[in-house]
Amino acid sequence: MTPFSGGEEPPRVTLPANACDCHMHVFDSAREPVASAVVTPPTATIADYKRLQARLGTTRHVLVQPSTYGTDNSLMLAALEVQRACARGVAVVDDSVSDNELRKMDEAGVVGIRFNQVQPGATSMTMLTTLASRVRELGWHIQLHLSSQQIIDYADRLLALNAPVVLDHYARVHHSTEIEDAVRADLWRLMRSGHVWLKLSAPYLSSHSNSPPYPDLAQTAGALVSDFPDRLVWGTDWPHATEASKPNDARLLDWFADVVPDVDTLNRILVDNPRNLYGFE
Template identity: 40%
Template structure:
């Protein structure tokens, strides 16, 4: 694959087309309630066929017990629960991310991919230094296309393993996904630069809303994007927001700045089942409102499709869907 710098891409791109109008949809019957999602409304615009929710977790501890259960484990959030959300949001595909509660046990993620269907699901795993080459082959066959480092909570691999594990997964064409605080991104910038894989920054880089684009992490992420192999997940807008719902105005400003700078390097995700909300750290989000908020960040139908459909097909190795069934 040939990697273009962000400036080269934007310089050769045409103008965005198709202004978007967000409006209510009174003719659409309200869907049933979805576990771990406030409200019952649907998105207020036509979500394009093929849209990918690029960040969900599946937790089924009765089938796949947590290896190191805590005193307050996250509640069960099943594939069937997520199917309800997918129908409500009218998304088509999903990326299942192994949560920290499972450490390096990716069985639940692989099972979820299989149940959602390989056409419509991919995964991001958590691995360790002791993960074997044979296990990597099995993960790839099961739909895994990246590995995640969550440095905000215990249970996963540490920053010292980012580069050595990136070198091991590079032959598979996978990416490295990092969930760090904004300060953590600055601290680990030497490690994140010039990886042999693509890099995905979780949850808008966890840049605090009250710091906004003036935080050093925003400029650092922009520089990584300009180098041509970094992506940002437009997810977790409720994390680090002091303004709060429904608009999360402080963090929305950061999201809009990223979209304006490099729409070709953005993907979007719900972060369902919103485990931080289950723990009472933030109010439970309304996922349809989060979709509408994303549409406001994107601003037009072309950019919406680029971020929801085209970019994830590239990053996660989805086959393009050419016709609505």
């Protein structure tokens, strides 16, 4: 059985060589979570994750530091070290991080820093401009997990940043019914800027439905693929830490592939865009 994933069947879609899962995490229940941690999952290892890769057909992946451990990136970095040729990392730091620490993470394969404001703790938006300037010198990006309302609140600040921006989880575009039109409008405004990317990950966090076919999100995703094929990447969000009932990753992958109109665009989102954004060979 694939750990932290429903079902056992492979996806219907055959993925291209070097397909990349751009959003996954590792956890260790023996490690103390930060006091503010909202999500404290059981142990989920790289060995567990490799079983999902074998099932889905991905070969590259991006390790994202979870809010569970705050700015202690050691578990993520240890997993990155053994996967260095086929993996990249996104760390969590605050404004006390030293230049030497950033350089060491850069050498280890870190290519960005994350601000999780949905499960806040280690970072705040007051740190955004200063940290963006510092990591821009390393060629890194800023990754943000924002609520629907925060997409609206911070859109102008993100447009003004002097660094590439990556938005998590479809920008939670349909999460709040009463503001979804405004979120969609600001998402398109951000994407048109040319320095904002979007992760097509965790559709269950951005739809009114709890499982495929996600009719609201399918329509929006199709429009995004049509308008911004060079600014989209895909991810599983394994081990689905927010979900008590784990989704079927093969079904989620097939749902995503059905949204994409042709093989060339699928290859772009799964291979070319991650290579450009994360610096894979």
